[in-house]
Amino acid sequence: MKTLVIAEHDNNTLKPATHNAVAAAQAIGGDIDILVAGADCGAVAEAAAAIPGVGKVLSADNAVYANQLAENVALLIADVAAAYDNVVAPATTGGKNTMPRVAALMDVAQISDIIAVDSPDTFKRPIYAGNVIATVQSSDVKKVITVRTTAFDGVPEEGGSATVEAVAAAHDAGLSSFVGEEVAVSDRPELTAASVVISGGRGMQNGDNFQLLEGIADKLGAEIGASRAAVDAGFVPNDYQVGQTGKIVAPDLYIAVGISGAIQHLAGMKDSKVIVAINKDEDAPIFQVADYGLVADLFQALPELESAI
Amino acid sequence: MKALVAVKRVVDYNVKVRAKADGSDVELNNVKMAINPFCEIAVEEAVRLKEAGTVSEVVVVSVGEKSSQEQIRTALALGADRGIHVEVEGRPEPLEIAKLLKGVVDKEQPQLVILGKQSIDGDNNQTGQMLGALANMGQGTFASEIKIDGDSLEVIREVDGGLQTLKLSLPAIVTTDLRLNEPRYASLPNIMKAKKKPLDVTNPEELGVSVTSHITQLGVAPPPERAAGIKVEDVAQLVDKLKNEAKVIS
Numbered sequence: 001m002k003t004l005v006i007a008e009h010d011n012n013t014l015k016p017a018t019h020n021a022v023a024a025a026q027a028i029g030g031d032i033d034i035l036v037a038g039a040d041c042g043a044v045a046e047a048a049a050a051i052p053g054v055g056k057v058l059s060a061d062n063a064v065y066a067n068q069l070a071e072n073v074a075l076l077i078a079d080v081a082a083a084y085d086n087v088v089a090p091a092t093t094g095g096k097n098t099m100p101r102v103a104a105l106m107d108v109a110q111i112s113d114i115i116a117v118d119s120p121d122t123f124k125r126p127i128y129a130g131n132v133i134a135t136v137q138s139s140d141v142k143k144v145i146t147v148r149t150t151a152f153d154g155v156p157e158e159g160g161s162a163t164v165e166a167v168a169a170a171h172d173a174g175l176s177s178f179v180g181e182e183v184a185v186s187d188r189p190e191l192t193a194a195s196v197v198i199s200g201g202r203g204m205q206n207g208d209n210f211q212l213l214e215g216i217a218d219k220l221g222a223e224i225g226a227s228r229a230a231v232d233a234g235f236v237p238n239d240y241q242v243g244q245t246g247k248i249v250a251p252d253l254y255i256a257v258g259i260s261g262a263i264q265h266l267a268g269m270k271d272s273k274v275i276v277a278i279n280k281d282e283d284a285p286i287f288q289v290a291d292y293g294l295v296a297d298l299f300q301a302l303p304e305l306e307s308a309i
Numbered sequence: 310m311k312a313l314v315a316v317k318r319v320v321d322y323n324v325k326v327r328a329k330a331d332g333s334d335v336e337l338n339n340v341k342m343a344i345n346p347f348c349e350i351a352v353e354e355a356v357r358l359k360e361a362g363t364v365s366e367v368v369v370v371s372v373g374e375k376s377s378q379e380q381i382r383t384a385l386a387l388g389a390d391r392g393i394h395v396e397v398e399g400r401p402e403p404l405e406i407a408k409l410l411k412g413v414v415d416k417e418q419p420q421l422v423i424l425g426k427q428s429i430d431g432d433n434n435q436t437g438q439m440l441g442a443l444a445n446m447g448q449g450t451f452a453s454e455i456k457i458d459g460d461s462l463e464v465i466r467e468v469d470g471g472l473q474t475l476k477l478s479l480p481a482i483v484t485t486d487l488r489l490n491e492p493r494y495a496s497l498p499n500i501m502k503a504k505k506k507p508l509d510v511t512n513p514e515e516l517g518v519s520v521t522s523h524i525t526q527l528g529v530a531p532p533p534e535r536a537a538g539i540k541v542e543d544v545a546q547l548v549d550k551l552k553n554e555a556k557v558i559s
Contacts, residue, residue: 100438109523175447
């Protein structure tokens with residue numbers, strides 16, 4: 001059995017989500033190769049080749065893949081996948097965008113967001129905002145799978161020495177083009193890879209008050225997140241959102257501040273190892289999942305917390 | 310320009326869905342059903358484009374059992390012009406839905422197809438992208454803003470690192486994210502009017518699409534329960550617990 005893992009990267013750096021996807025591929029079993037589709041992405045291919053246990057890295061280094069346009073990359077993956085039994089990608093916004101297109105081109109179902117591998121054709125995945133875990137079996141000969149990265153510990157970054165093979169195919173669907181992007185620049189770790197996350201909700205009242213979280217985040221080496229309510233209210237940008245339809249995080253410590261704890265938010269963070277909730281409403285549902293709950297006014301508690309740690 | 314909007318009937322987002330005791334499936338008896346929230350945003354966007362004069366007709370389609378017609382009527386009450394119900398039994402998978410929608414696209418020839426980015430039952434996030442591949446259209450998924458300019462579409466997408474802007478040639482697929490718009494409420498007169506709007510019923514045979522299931526659900530189970538936590542008295546006790554009991558900060 002051969003599995004192709006799709007690398008997540010920005011043409012310069014291989015993202016840790018790739019290492020989680022490789023871990024899921026190992027759980028499925030068989031040989032593992034990695035496909036790096038991008039432009040001037042040699043450093044990414046080298047980093048992928050350093051992952052232990054990888055057979056080879058296929059590098060499709062071409063301007064048509066520079067911005068990960070789904071229309072182009074899906075054609076490439078479906079083409080390369082002809083030689084594989086499984087195609088596995090992390091369920092990031094990139095994987096979610098491209099992989100269903102790949103599955104449709106291959107005329108197979110996609111199994112989205114798996115959290116466990118029961119056997120090479122049977123997987124567990126959350127449905128209904130994680131209120132239920134379904135066990136699903138695929139009857140497709142070739143499988144297209146996306147992986148919930150928080151459910152699989154990443155494989156080591158170093159130790160392997162796979163060969164890098166160039167893929168010449170340049171697929172340009174001619175349907176889409178890249179115009180621009182606004183990428184948040186932050187010194188903090190990526191939300192999905194952070195070991196500590198501190199999130200604010202509607203209780204923060206405005207965007208300026210998120211500074212109260214920043215001092216604590218700096219001391220703890222934490223990333224800042226938010227509930228949908230805080231994002232919708234314009235307190236912080238969309239890429240802060242933790243939840244069913246935002247980012248899924250599972251850090252060692254998750255601190256929820258002024259977040260009531262709607263089902264949709266819990267779906268994005270309830271697999272965190274330790275959950276702390278600070279909320280002035282003692283009946284807030286967030287306290288039902290919190291290991292440590294503090295009923296307090298966040299405007300008093302946050303400065304106290306910052307000076308106590 | 311014609312816009313096609315796909316809508317799905319799902320469990321209302323306020324319902325906390327549970328597994329049946331025998332673990333065979335989720336409990337859906339006597340559960341409130343509604344239009345999938347992302348699909349509602351899709352309908353709203355199409356209606357706004359019509360109000361702005363960019364779109365001339367909004368056609369809403371739903372694939373599902375007969376009861377899906379309720380959600381089509383909801384979309385008609387929000388301002389869509391006519392409905393198409395593709396009647397199928399059971400719960401079709403995203404690939405099947407995408408193939409049936411492709412059949413509708415071939416017939417209706419819309420310039421713009423808007424879908425929700427995911428339905429809150431299966432949480433698959435697949436159908437729009439699959440339809441894009443089958444119909445050979447470009448896709449602007451997880452859209453937070455769209456702008457139509459002649460024969461192309463500019464879409465701002467919510468991605469992990471922030472926002473990305475793409476240009477797509479029409480016809481194209483858009484899947485909606487939460488912040489694309491805030492859907493209106495249907496007024497009573499519009500709900501009454503919606504009952505008289507045309508709603509065609511078709512089926513896979515008429516569309517010339519054969520669908521097969523690729524996935525079997527073997528069972529469902531509740532997620533692991535978190536052990537009950539404790540309430541701490543103050544910040545000092547919280548920090549003490551985090552340092553000495555949970556050992557997550559030093």
